[in-house]
Amino acid sequence: MSVHIDPKIFDSYYNGCCNGTFWPLFHSMPDRAMFCAEHWRAYVQVNQEFAEKTIKALEILAKEEPADSGTPLVWIHDYHLMLAANTIRNIAEERNLKFKLGFFLHIPFPPWDIFRLFPWSDEILQGMLGCDMVGFHIEDYCLNFVDCCQRRLGCRVDRKNLLVEHGGRTVRIRPLPIAIPYERFVQLAKAAPRVIDSKQKIVLGVDRLDYTKGLVHRLKAFETLLEKHPEHREKVTLLQIAVPSRTDVKEYQDLKEEMDQLVGRINGRFTTPNWSPIRYIYGCISQDELASFYRDAAVALVTPLRDGMNLVAKEFVACQINSPPGVLVVSPFAGAGEMMHEALISNPYEIDAAAEVIHRALTMPEDERTLRMNYLRKREKVHDVNYWMRSFLKAMGTLITEDGDDVLP
Numbered sequence: 001m002s003v004h005i006d007p008k009i010f011d012s013y014y015n016g017c018c019n020g021t022f023w024p025l026f027h028s029m030p031d032r033a034m035f036c037a038e039h040w041r042a043y044v045q046v047n048q049e050f051a052e053k054t055i056k057a058l059e060i061l062a063k064e065e066p067a068d069s070g071t072p073l074v075w076i077h078d079y080h081l082m083l084a085a086n087t088i089r090n091i092a093e094e095r096n097l098k099f100k101l102g103f104f105l106h107i108p109f110p111p112w113d114i115f116r117l118f119p120w121s122d123e124i125l126q127g128m129l130g131c132d133m134v135g136f137h138i139e140d141y142c143l144n145f146v147d148c149c150q151r152r153l154g155c156r157v158d159r160k161n162l163l164v165e166h167g168g169r170t171v172r173i174r175p176l177p178i179a180i181p182y183e184r185f186v187q188l189a190k191a192a193p194r195v196i197d198s199k200q201k202i203v204l205g206v207d208r209l210d211y212t213k214g215l216v217h218r219l220k221a222f223e224t225l226l227e228k229h230p231e232h233r234e235k236v237t238l239l240q241i242a243v244p245s246r247t248d249v250k251e252y253q254d255l256k257e258e259m260d261q262l263v264g265r266i267n268g269r270f271t272t273p274n275w276s277p278i279r280y281i282y283g284c285i286s287q288d289e290l291a292s293f294y295r296d297a298a299v300a301l302v303t304p305l306r307d308g309m310n311l312v313a314k315e316f317v318a319c320q321i322n323s324p325p326g327v328l329v330v331s332p333f334a335g336a337g338e339m340m341h342e343a344l345i346s347n348p349y350e351i352d353a354a355a356e357v358i359h360r361a362l363t364m365p366e367d368e369r370t371l372r373m374n375y376l377r378k379r380e381k382v383h384d385v386n387y388w389m390r391s392f393l394k395a396m397g398t399l400i401t402e403d404g405d406d407v408l409p
């Protein structure tokens, strides 16, 4: 069942409200966010259309499935559909349909002081609270959400157990860090041909071309590394893959321009007849090639300014099957930075210090690399994407009203 949206409405909804407003605002970059009533109206309309299609699906299920076949689960994903749950609940309850509603946000949830800049923020909270459970990557985002519910809507909340009371119901809020198909990446890494020549040391970056990913800061840190540690010149190359993204949005066109200039400037400054410091791929590569880069890179730089989780950090770790392994550098402002404690942590805003972290990664003794990588790999192997999905479904599985612990006193 698909949802058909008028192209003009879609543009206001997707490029306008989703990527022009929510994306920067939820990544705590309010100066980049536009607030526009027309975009908001389109967002409301599209959410309404998704909700109506979901109701149709629930009605079909109710007719086709035997009455005792369990409660259908509606699992809503991401900032594109934050209003749908409330509408689905209202209509489904009116029509006596059985359902459970869950939501997962793939990006950060911002602190109250940022969130309240959005003129229709109360509607967003009410929309999400239409669910039985709302999942975020990490506890900080859960607490931000709980805080917003209390301060904006005056809800009763329980911060310790992450519960919010709303409309006579208790909504569970849960940290459920997303993960990757670990074994699949291990197999890809085992099978992938060698692309990087073994004499080169590669520092790898893999990102959508997005201003939240800290690419400009990363290039500047690499430039500083070459300036302060000339011993890495002609030996180390930054391989940056930047996947074109949201190319209809001006902010993204400007970033592309800035990256092109910066790569040109740094390469112009340091290139010798036999070596260029930066290899920059503006485009998408195959997963086999990606696995090969992940496997053979000496260092991976996952240094966003802000990021819900960041799967690249996890995929890199899964593909590190060589002995001795490489080193992961991760930003504390990514969800991944909260959990992958054995990585080197690097604040992308501090360019000089970030250059020193790259130097430390490039010169780290083999036994330390092995120890750190073993721990990182073990965690991702156990907590893979199946574990994540099961955790979500398990958390959804218990009916809140049946579980005394989950009702606020």
Ligand code: GDG
Binding pocket: 106, 107, 178, 206, 207, 208, 241, 243, 283, 284, 285, 286, 287, 290, 307, 308, 309, 310, 311, 312, 315
């Ligand atoms: C959002 C949140 C959260 C990248 N380049 C190529 C390629 N990729 C794949 C990677 C990875 C994915 O794209 C990027 O995932 P991230 O997690 O890094 O980032 P977002 O796209 O911003 O995702 C983020 C995520 O949702 C999940 O909840 O972690 O925080 O922003 O899987 O492998 N794949 C191929 N070629 C490329 O050139 N084949």
